[in-house]
Amino acid sequence: MITTKGLLFAFALAAMPVSALAADSEEEKLAHEHGGQTFHAVRLETDLGKSRGGHDVAGWDIDGWVGTDTNKLWLKSEGHIEEGDVEEAELWALYSRNISTYWDAQIGLRQDFLPDDDGHTYLAAGFTGLAPYFFETEAHLFLRDDGALSARLRQENEWLLTNRLIVQPYAEANLSAKKDPALGLGTGLTTAQVGIQARYEFSRKFAPYVDLSYQQSFGETADYARARGEHTQSTTLKAGIRLLF
Numbered sequence: 001m002i003t004t005k006g007l008l009f010a011f012a013l014a015a016m017p018v019s020a021l022a023a024d025s026e027e028e029k030l031a032h033e034h035g036g037q038t039f040h041a042v043r044l045e046t047d048l049g050k051s052r053g054g055h056d057v058a059g060w061d062i063d064g065w066v067g068t069d070t071n072k073l074w075l076k077s078e079g080h081i082e083e084g085d086v087e088e089a090e091l092w093a094l095y096s097r098n099i100s101t102y103w104d105a106q107i108g109l110r111q112d113f114l115p116d117d118d119g120h121t122y123l124a125a126g127f128t129g130l131a132p133y134f135f136e137t138e139a140h141l142f143l144r145d146d147g148a149l150s151a152r153l154r155q156e157n158e159w160l161l162t163n164r165l166i167v168q169p170y171a172e173a174n175l176s177a178k179k180d181p182a183l184g185l186g187t188g189l190t191t192a193q194v195g196i197q198a199r200y201e202f203s204r205k206f207a208p209y210v211d212l213s214y215q216q217s218f219g220e221t222a223d224y225a226r227a228r229g230e231h232t233q234s235t236t237l238k239a240g241i242r243l244l245f
Helices: 004-036 219-227
Strands: 039-051 056-067 071-082 085-100 103-113 121-131 135-144 149-156 165-176 188-200 206-217 233-244
Touching (some): 056 233, 071 103, 085 121
Antiparallel strands (some): 039 233, 071 085, 103 121, 121 135, 135 149, 149 165, 165 188, 188 206, 206 233
16 A cells, blocks of 8 residues: 655655756756856967068967866967078977966967977976966966076057057066077076057957067076177067957
C-alpha cells in the first residue's frame, strides 16, 4: 500500500535531477553574467615615416588577448624597421590575471630578435592597468636568459578633442641593471621616449593617425652609441593606420 509519505519521497527523488540541473544552469548563467564568458580583442598599428636624419622608417605594434575578465592569454609584438632592415623586434606571450578592478598581474616570456644576433629570451613579470587620472600603465621586469635584469615602464593617456579626434601622449623608459657592451647597454636608465599620436576614428575599428616621437639614450648607453657613430637622440614623424578586431 502506497502511503502519502511514500508518494512525497518518490516525488522528491524524481525532482532531484531537475533541481540539480536548474542549479547548474543558474551557476552557468551567473558565471556568464559576471565575467565567465570568453572575449578577445586585437589592436594593430602599422606606420611609415622619416627620422631626423632623413631615413625611411616603419614600425608595427600588435597587442591582443583572449580570455575572461579574470584570466587572459596576452600576445604582443612590436618592431622597428629602418631603410628596409629590421632594427629590432619583440614577441611577448603572457598569462594575465585580474587582481583588482583596474589592474592585471602578468607573467610570461619575451623574445627579442636583433640584426646579426640570435636575440635573447626573457622571463617577463609585471602589471598593466589604469593609474590615477586615466593613465594606462605597463610596468614589467625582465630576467634575461644570461641572468641580466632590466625593466620597462610605459604610460599613455587619451584626450578626446571630439568624439572622433583623439590625441594620445605617451612616454616610455627602459632601465638595465647590468652593463652589456655587446648590446650597447649601460646601467641605470638606458633609453627614454616621449611622443604624441593624433588619430581620427572613422569608427572604433579604423583610425588613421600621425605620430611624432623623440627618443634619447643616456649614460653609458649614449657613450656606446657615440662609439658606433650613432645618434644619441632621434625625432621621428610617422603616419599610419590603427585597426581593432
